[in-house]
Amino acid sequence: MPPDTRTTALLLLTILLLLLSSHTPSTADLPQFREAPAFRNGQRCPISTWPSNPHDPSTIHVAMTLDYSTPYLRGSIAAVFSVLQHSTCPENTFFHFLTTTRHRHFQNLNSTITSTFPYLRFHLYHFSPALVNHLISSSIRTALDQPLNYARIYLADLLPSTVNRIIYLDSDLIIVDDISKLWKINLSAHILGAPEYCHANFTNYFTPKFWSNRYFSSTFNNRATCYFNTGVMVMDLTKWRTNGCTRKLEHWMRIQKKYRIYELGSLPPFLLVFAGNVEGVEHRWNQHGLGGDNLEGLCRDLHPGPVSLLHWSGKGKPWLRLDSKKPCPLDSLWAPYDLFKHRPLISDS
Numbered sequence: 001m002p003p004d005t006r007t008t009a010l011l012l013l014t015i016l017l018l019l020l021s022s023h024t025p026s027t028a029d030l031p032q033f034r035e036a037p038a039f040r041n042g043q044r045c046p047i048s049t050w051p052s053n054p055h056d057p058s059t060i061h062v063a064m065t066l067d068y069s070t071p072y073l074r075g076s077i078a079a080v081f082s083v084l085q086h087s088t089c090p091e092n093t094f095f096h097f098l099t100t101t102r103h104r105h106f107q108n109l110n111s112t113i114t115s116t117f118p119y120l121r122f123h124l125y126h127f128s129p130a131l132v133n134h135l136i137s138s139s140i141r142t143a144l145d146q147p148l149n150y151a152r153i154y155l156a157d158l159l160p161s162t163v164n165r166i167i168y169l170d171s172d173l174i175i176v177d178d179i180s181k182l183w184k185i186n187l188s189a190h191i192l193g194a195p196e197y198c199h200a201n202f203t204n205y206f207t208p209k210f211w212s213n214r215y216f217s218s219t220f221n222n223r224a225t226c227y228f229n230t231g232v233m234v235m236d237l238t239k240w241r242t243n244g245c246t247r248k249l250e251h252w253m254r255i256q257k258k259y260r261i262y263e264l265g266s267l268p269p270f271l272l273v274f275a276g277n278v279e280g281v282e283h284r285w286n287q288h289g290l291g292g293d294n295l296e297g298l299c300r301d302l303h304p305g306p307v308s309l310l311h312w313s314g315k316g317k318p319w320l321r322l323d324s325k326k327p328c329p330l331d332s333l334w335a336p337y338d339l340f341k342h343r344p345l346i347s348d349s
């Protein structure tokens with residue numbers, strides 16, 4: 001090869017290697033967060049003893065996802081901060097974090113949590129995308145197709161069997177009330193609790209193929225088809241395990257793969273399995289839609305009524321809008337929980 005060609009080839013190879021490595025950030029490029037203050041229990045708080053006492057009733061279990069490879073880590077950290085800030089007994093909350101990150105970055109993620117929240121009680125679980133990759137169909141928004149978005153389906157399998165109840169929280173929300181109030185709701189005979197919206201028109205959540213097939217559509221016979229958002233759920237994991245709910249959700253995902261019965265991501269299978277059999281939680285616990293719809297991240301207002309949780313579901317995320325200097329009015333409520341350390345524009349090293 002003449003020297004010119006060799007240089008060009010070397011350059012192309014370098015570019016290729018850079019492209020290949022760009023999806024796994026090097027340690028220096030990992031997002032950095034400020035340390036949150038220590039949150040301590042009030043004097044009247046019982047002492048939380050899970051996991052040494054597996055039946056400890058005073059521990060609140062919260063599950064969330066965390067990943068470096070999605071832009072949601074900043075949101076998850078803000079959500080955790082908001083939970084601690086408004087808890088009467090913050091030390092009684094135990095966080096179960098799910099991540100698809102592996103190897104060195106798994107340890108880095110563990111360190112990121114520990115350095116941001118030195119007093120946090122948590123466990124980091126590896127969620128294998130292989131569990132769900134073959135069941136995911138593409139939806140209208142690629143962010144909805146991330147394997148981690150389906151991790152909530154596998155909580156009953158991944159978490160220790162001594163965790164009987166869990167609050168699942170999305171990463172694009174903040175809680176501005178004591179989470180123990182949500183924890184204590186009575187699920188009656190239900191497996192799942194969430195705010196319900198019974199005026200929703202289900203026609204548009206499923207394709208004509210679904211409605212024209214009598215076997216599929218009859219699943220909603222004799223059920224109140226109430227919509228619920230899967231970003232905030234109280235789940236009875238014991239009943240979930242006994243009823244094989246994970247397998248039921250997977251069943252509908254297989255049908256989706258073959259027949260395309262809906263356009264959204266992980267929500268429709270939840271509607272198919274649970275709609276009409278959900279314990280209705282006060283609407284204050286999921287003021288959702290603040291991110292606008294799935295296509296345009298328009299500004300939205302709160303629904304009327306009290307607010308315990310603000311949820312930026314939809315395409316617009318407060319951290320992106322704040323960074324772009326085009327925030328929506330409600331994004332200023334998220335900003336105080338943001339622990340992300342912005343890098344100086346000009347490095348001084």
Ligand SMILES: *[C@@H]1O[C@H](CO)[C@@H](O)[C@H](O)[C@H]1NC(C)=O
Pocket residue numbers: 107110111114124
């Ligand atoms: C996470 O880090 C803590 C120390 O900060 C350590 O005790 C724990 O074993 C680590 N967890 C995992 C899963 O590596």
Ligand SMILES: *[C@@H]1O[C@H](CO)[C@@H](O)[C@H](O)[C@H]1NC(C)=O
Pocket residue numbers: 186187188189
């Ligand atoms: C929960 O609600 C059911 C009725 O829906 C009632 O029978 C039960 O006693 C309640 N449990 C608690 C702990 O309040």
Ligand SMILES: *[C@@H]1O[C@H](CO)[C@@H](O)[C@H](O)[C@H]1NC(C)=O
Pocket residue numbers: 201202203204
């Ligand atoms: C629900 O939406 C479909 C399609 O947009 C429409 O044809 C139907 O009339 C609506 N049903 C109700 C009860 O509003």
